[in-house]
């Protein structure tokens with residue numbers, strides 16, 4: 001489904017600020033694969049997600065989706081088949097618009113034909129049904145402004161909006177890192193649920209070692225623009241967070257973010 005072949009990216013090449021963000025990355029995800037991504041600071045995790053989303057064009061290598069080379073396709077043309085949730089709960093939603101207006105905007109991304117801008121009664125029923133799945137009571141607050149929601153509620157809504165219009169690929173960029181532990185747990189549970197329900201091909205960047213091991217069916221560790229460790233489901237099941245941290249310890253000079261948690 002998603003194939004990244006020998007992708008490299010250098011920022012500011014040939015200057016004192018040169019940063020080799022990706023060095024020959026190879027990664028293959030079959031449909032429905034859920035891969036967690038961990039790595040030291042500046043390892044290239046966000047850069048790889050930006051390359052898949054089309055925000056960045058690699059210097060070399062290819063990105064293919066469903067066998068089609070999309071390496072140079074601009075991000076707006078990928079928007080209908082890529083869902084993305086960022087660390088900042090305010091990034092995925094518009095605070096001055098209501099929940100249903102936000103959902104209508106997200107819906108339009110995946111359904112460009114024959115639909116008006118407004119919120120029709122039938123679409124409102126769909127939104128209500130989708131919100132009910134979150135079990136946060138948001139289905140009764142369709143006309144509330146999103147700016148009034150808590151960070152956890154907003155992130156749950158962002159996740160729903162990123163996925164309900166039927167993307168093929170879901171990119172999660174530390175999407176639970178800004179939430180308190182109980183909200184992070186809730187959004188993690190919703191993530192598992194939505195990925196399984198929709199068989200989404202998913203890459204999830206996290207600094208939380210426990211989360212990286214518990215969620216998804218494969219794990220990759222990045223450092224200095226390369227994948228330095230890859231674990232399949234069975235290998236992942238045998239690892240503890242302490243084992244993963246020990247792997248980081250083997251990397252000379254690696255700085256693991258202070259957000260990194262063992263449990």
Ligand SMILES: Nc1ncnc2c1ncn2[C@@H]1O[C@H](COP(=O)(O)OP(=O)(O)OP(=O)(O)O)[C@@H](O)[C@H]1O
Nearest residue numbers: 011019020021039040041042043044045046047048
């Ligand atoms: N737009 C950019 N311009 C210049 N340099 C960049 C840009 N984006 C990333 N970099 C550099 O590329 C390298 C990889 O950055 P990236 O954000 O992908 O790392 P990361 O693994 O997501 O790190 P972190 O965990 O700290 O968020 C870093 O050295 C970073 O400074």
